[in-house]
Amino acid sequence: MPLDNVLGQTQALAILNRAVESGRLANAYLFYGPESIGKKRTGFELARTLNCDNSGPLQSCGACSACRRIEQGLHPDVFFLEPQTGPNSREPWIKIDEIRELQKKLGFLPYEGRSKVVLIDGADRINPQAANAFLKTLEEPPTDTVIILITSNPQQLLPTVASRCQGIRFHHLPDPVLEQILRRESEEDENINPDEIPLRISRAGGSVLNALELDLEEWSAVRQTLIQLLHNLSPDRVDLLFAFARQWAKVETEKLTGMLKEMSALIRDVALLNIQCPPTLLFNQDLATDLKPLAGRHSRRALAAMQDTVQNTRLALMGNANVQLALESMLLDFCEAH
Numbered sequence: 361m362p363l364d365n366v367l368g369q370t371q372a373l374a375i376l377n378r379a380v381e382s383g384r385l386a387n388a389y390l391f392y393g394p395e396s397i398g399k400k401r402t403g404f405e406l407a408r409t410l411n412c413d414n415s416g417p418l419q420s421c422g423a424c425s426a427c428r429r430i431e432q433g434l435h436p437d438v439f440f441l442e443p444q445t446g447p448n449s450r451e452p453w454i455k456i457d458e459i460r461e462l463q464k465k466l467g468f469l470p471y472e473g474r475s476k477v478v479l480i481d482g483a484d485r486i487n488p489q490a491a492n493a494f495l496k497t498l499e500e501p502p503t504d505t506v507i508i509l510i511t512s513n514p515q516q517l518l519p520t521v522a523s524r525c526q527g528i529r530f531h532h533l534p535d536p537v538l539e540q541i542l543r544r545e546s547e548e549d550e551n552i553n554p555d556e557i558p559l560r561i562s563r564a565g566g567s568v569l570n571a572l573e574l575d576l577e578e579w580s581a582v583r584q585t586l587i588q589l590l591h592n593l594s595p596d597r598v599d600l601l602f603a604f605a606r607q608w609a610k611v612e613t614e615k616l617t618g619m620l621k622e623m624s625a626l627i628r629d630v631a632l633l634n635i636q637c638p639p640t641l642l643f644n645q646d647l648a649t650d651l652k653p654l655a656g657r658h659s660r661r662a663l664a665a666m667q668d669t670v671q672n673t674r675l676a677l678m679g680n681a682n683v684q685l686a687l688e689s690m691l692l693d694f695c696e697a698h
């Protein structure tokens with residue numbers, strides 16, 4: 361089966377396999393969906409399937425010169441663009457010069473392969489001038505060419521560009537697939553400890569990158585701070601609670617959201633311990649001993665109220681709420697919950 365290097369994404373692969381099999385590939389595709397779940401990988405695998413020297417039209421061997429050069433970005437018929445920062449732009453963009461250069465190359469017949477494949481990652485970052493120039497290519501697609509635009513922000517593409525592509529949606533990876541990918545990674549990368557894989561998966565939200573980039577040390581420190589905070593919850597120690605709010609008001613939004621998710625996970629675990637659930641059901645199984653005393657301190661109703669408060673704080677922070685005030689108010693609510 362072609363494209364079998366891509367794990368998960370059965371729906372997207374089925375569409376592409378059918379198209380390859382029937383010789384009816386679209387001229388242009390839009391691969392969209394969350395970050396780091398296999399969109400670019402699928403694009404490269406499709407390029408290999410279409411240009412492999414060894415196998416039939418439905419296979420790629422992964423070992424021939426064409427397959428290897430596609431993987432290394434050296435094949436003359438496979439073009440890859442992604443947004444770059446330049447001397448005049450701090451934000452990464454794909455600029456008109458790069459699009460014109462690409463169009464020039466597409467004017468020729470495939471150099472050595474059967475099909476030319478264009479992969480544009482971060483397609484929502486093609487600047488408007490370049491996107492308008494690229495429209496021409498989408499309107500009059502060169503023969504034997506497949507164009508693949510890849511994005512996690514499809515709504516930011518020009519509608520004129522998006523409407524000329526066949527959309528293929530990619531989904532968050534299920535945990536068993538993520539585990540398979542991480543096991544494979546851990547064989548090649550000694551920084552990924554196989555024992556930590558379940559922890560990484562539990563925090564990854566279905567994204568390979570999240571799982572790989574999770575800083576376990578930092579994450580562990582956040583959990584310890586939160587447990588300490590939960591132990592210190594008392595109207596007599598408002599100074600500690602407010603110091604916590606002040607400190608977290610300074611961090612970037614992504615970290616703040618991560619902290620609130622951890623808070624929510626810890627409160628959930630305390631609630632489970634409160635109703636005598638076995639520790640195997642906890643998100644933070646390794647912290648069961650630290651969490652048990654907390655389970656005795658709060659009623660079930662209080663824990664549910666705390667959980668609601670965390671969710672409301674997350675919502676408030678998605679708007680324009682003052683971070684310090686929102687966190688202070690959350691912690692005062694915690695103190696009131698018994």
Ligand SMILES: [Zn+2]
Pocket residue numbers: 411412413414415420421422423424425426427428
């Ligand atoms: Zn091959």
